[in-house]
Amino acid sequence: MIVNQRIKDLRKLMKDRGIDVYIEITSDPHQSEYVADHYKGREFLTGFTGSAGTALVTEDKAILWTDGRYFIQAEKEISESEFVLYKMNTKGYPSLLEWLKQNVRDGHTIGFNGEIFSEELVEKIMNELSDRNIRLYDSEDLVGMIWEDRPELKLKKIFKLGIEYTGESTEDKIDRVRRYLDNKNADYLVLASLDDIAWLFNIRGRDVLNNPVVMSYALITKDKAYLYLDNRKLTDEVIEELKKEKVFVKEYLDLFEDLKKLEPTSCVMLDKSRINRKLYTCMPSDCKVINEVNITTKYKAIKNNVEINNLKIAYRKDAVALTKFFYWIDKNVSSGEIDEFIASEKLEEFRKEQEGFIEPSFDTISAYQENAAMMHYSATKEKKSKILPKGLYLVDSGGQYYNGTTDITRTVAVGDVSEEEKKDFTLTLKGHINLLSARFLYGSTGYSIDILARIPLWREGIDYKSGTGHGVGYLLNVHEGPQRISQVYNDVVLEEGMVITIEPGVYKEGKHGIRIENVGVVKKDIAVDTDQFMSFDTLSYCYIDRNCIDKSMLTLDEINWINDYHKKTYELVSPYLTEEEKEWLKEKTRKI
Numbered sequence: 001m002i003v004n005q006r007i008k009d010l011r012k013l014m015k016d017r018g019i020d021v022y023i024e025i026t027s028d029p030h031q032s033e034y035v036a037d038h039y040k041g042r043e044f045l046t047g048f049t050g051s052a053g054t055a056l057v058t059e060d061k062a063i064l065w066t067d068g069r070y071f072i073q074a075e076k077e078i079s080e081s082e083f084v085l086y087k088m089n090t091k092g093y094p095s096l097l098e099w100l101k102q103n104v105r106d107g108h109t110i111g112f113n114g115e116i117f118s119e120e121l122v123e124k125i126m127n128e129l130s131d132r133n134i135r136l137y138d139s140e141d142l143v144g145m146i147w148e149d150r151p152e153l154k155l156k157k158i159f160k161l162g163i164e165y166t167g168e169s170t171e172d173k174i175d176r177v178r179r180y181l182d183n184k185n186a187d188y189l190v191l192a193s194l195d196d197i198a199w200l201f202n203i204r205g206r207d208v209l210n211n212p213v214v215m216s217y218a219l220i221t222k223d224k225a226y227l228y229l230d231n232r233k234l235t236d237e238v239i240e241e242l243k244k245e246k247v248f249v250k251e252y253l254d255l256f257e258d259l260k261k262l263e264p265t266s267c268v269m270l271d272k273s274r275i276n277r278k279l280y281t282c283m284p285s286d287c288k289v290i291n292e293v294n295i296t297t298k299y300k301a302i303k304n305n306v307e308i309n310n311l312k313i314a315y316r317k318d319a320v321a322l323t324k325f326f327y328w329i330d331k332n333v334s335s336g337e338i339d340e341f342i343a344s345e346k347l348e349e350f351r352k353e354q355e356g357f358i359e360p361s362f363d364t365i366s367a368y369q370e371n372a373a374m375m376h377y378s379a380t381k382e383k384k385s386k387i388l389p390k391g392l393y394l395v396d397s398g399g400q401y402y403n404g405t406t407d408i409t410r411t412v413a414v415g416d417v418s419e420e421e422k423k424d425f426t427l428t429l430k431g432h433i434n435l436l437s438a439r440f441l442y443g444s445t446g447y448s449i450d451i452l453a454r455i456p457l458w459r460e461g462i463d464y465k466s467g468t469g470h471g472v473g474y475l476l477n478v479h480e481g482p483q484r485i486s487q488v489y490n491d492v493v494l495e496e497g498m499v500i501t502i503e504p505g506v507y508k509e510g511k512h513g514i515r516i517e518n519v520g521v522v523k524k525d526i527a528v529d530t531d532q533f534m535s536f537d538t539l540s541y542c543y544i545d546r547n548c549i550d551k552s553m554l555t556l557d558e559i560n561w562i563n564d565y566h567k568k569t570y571e572l573v574s575p576y577l578t579e580e581e582k583e584w585l586k587e588k589t590r591k592i
Contacts, residue, residue: 369511412548431453
């Protein structure tokens with residue numbers, strides 16, 4: 001098998017360099033979640049196509065770690081290779097750090113590409129193995145050396161977003177950052193995370209599929225703002241605007257040399273989890289480092305009123321596209337000619353009809369029946385299933401619009417559904433309603449309210465091995481921090497203006513997968529004495545399939561919530577439909 005040959009080739013390079021353990025992570029020089037094809041080295045090495053995973057190779061072992069979204073998919077994709085799946089956060093499987101602690105011996109050498117490893121991860125490995133003498137070999141990209149026909153990086157032009165979309169100018173954002181630096185007595189802020197840089201300079205690009213970011217770095221000083229990128233991506237218009245905003249543009253790799261020239265007594269702010277090892281080690285060792293989450297990450301997580309109002313427009317456009325898509329599915333599924341890939345292509349066609357649409361916000365998950373049990377399943381021209389008039393079909397998708405980024409999931413009946421499918425759908429819906437309609441005390445985190453979505457499922461002995469919700473960027477990454485709703489601990493308070501998904505589900509291997517996802521924005525609710533309560537204002541509106549609901553399992557409050565949601569959905573979407581589509585939606589949204 002070709003993957004086994006790649007392992008063999010990698011081992012030869014490791015042996016030549018005296019490397020005992022080589023680690024290949026899913027990353028790029030900017031610690032991005034979704035990376036350009038040029039940086040999909042882990043996928044190349046393992047054959048596993050999911051968006052998250054870590055590979056480790058020794059003289060006689062090949063291990064792949066991934067999370068619960070990909071267990072089923074990963075098992076299938078590596079089944080014929082030497083790689084063995086280690087399930088993250090699962091009893092019986094050591095984590096990467098635990099494995100290193102158990103297996104790396106005194107005098108061993110650990111190899112990795114320092115350009116894509118975060119400084120934080122390197123320090124964690126060093127701390128874990130501090131009791132033994134190990135050597136780090138981080139100067140070469142060994143996987144890149146065996147990767148023939150490696151995709152080239154893109155050279156697409158970048159564009160600026162006007163204040164009618166951002167609600168805040170670049171100069172005002174940089175001023176906010178500088179005030180924060182002053183409060184921290186810091187001289188510099190180093191940024192390598194692409195979404196932070198795009199937000200700060202109000203620029204967008206096409207360097208990473210579905211993520212409108214630009215391969216870039218940034219350095220903010222007390223009186224200057226530097227943007228580092230490939231100058232060939234600039235248009236005359238963008239150059240002129242950046243000049244007006246007093247932004248100095250330099251070549252992409254110039255930051256490495258500029259960091260070497262910092263005064264040894266200076267104080268530098270950065271996020272070690274978002275700075276690669278190679279970049280970090282360029283700074284003089286005597287520099288004082290303040291390591292914390294990038295302040296730009298915190299700022300951009302809280303959307304302003306302009307952004308929120310634009311997002312409402314984006315989600316209305318998305319609702320129209322989805323409604324037309326589901327109408328098309330409903331009218332054509334009996335032909336037996338629709339498959340998962342055709343369906344995903346058709347959905348993109350409907351989105352393209354919406355004004356201001358740029359591209360999908362991630363690869364559409366178009367999954368029929370048992371394929372939907374793989375949380376991040378992806379149909380292709382070569383690998384897809386027919387959608388037949390029976391059972392459940394799940395589609396998780398989103399769009400990048402000038403008005404913002406969307407993300408929504410619906411599971412619908414394409415024919416008769418079983419009692420088990422109805423029960424699981426209704427349990428998922430109950431969890432969804434329970435959280436989306438919740439009122440919670442200010443100071444709550446996504447960690448503290450995650451249980452609200454799981455309670456109905458837990459009562460039946462069902463759980464889902466993923467988080468419940470993630471932040472969403474504004475014409476940026478569909479997954480955005482620092483906020484999230486998850487069982488994994490986090491201390492990020494849910495602030496007014498934060499946008500976040502709510503997406504519980506049921507996944508039964510070999511049977512079906514069910515997910516219902518809407519997006520909400522955190523808002524102030526009632527205040528009682530000194531207590532401020534918060535809640536969610538729903539952004540996404542698309543009908544929830546009544547044919548999948550077991551009404552007997554619902555409370556009166558849940559029934560009223562569904563009816564109210566459907567009333568709003570019809571009012572929002574129907575003006576943009578044909579008469580036939582309008583009548584169809586009226587039936588889909590009638591009271592239960």
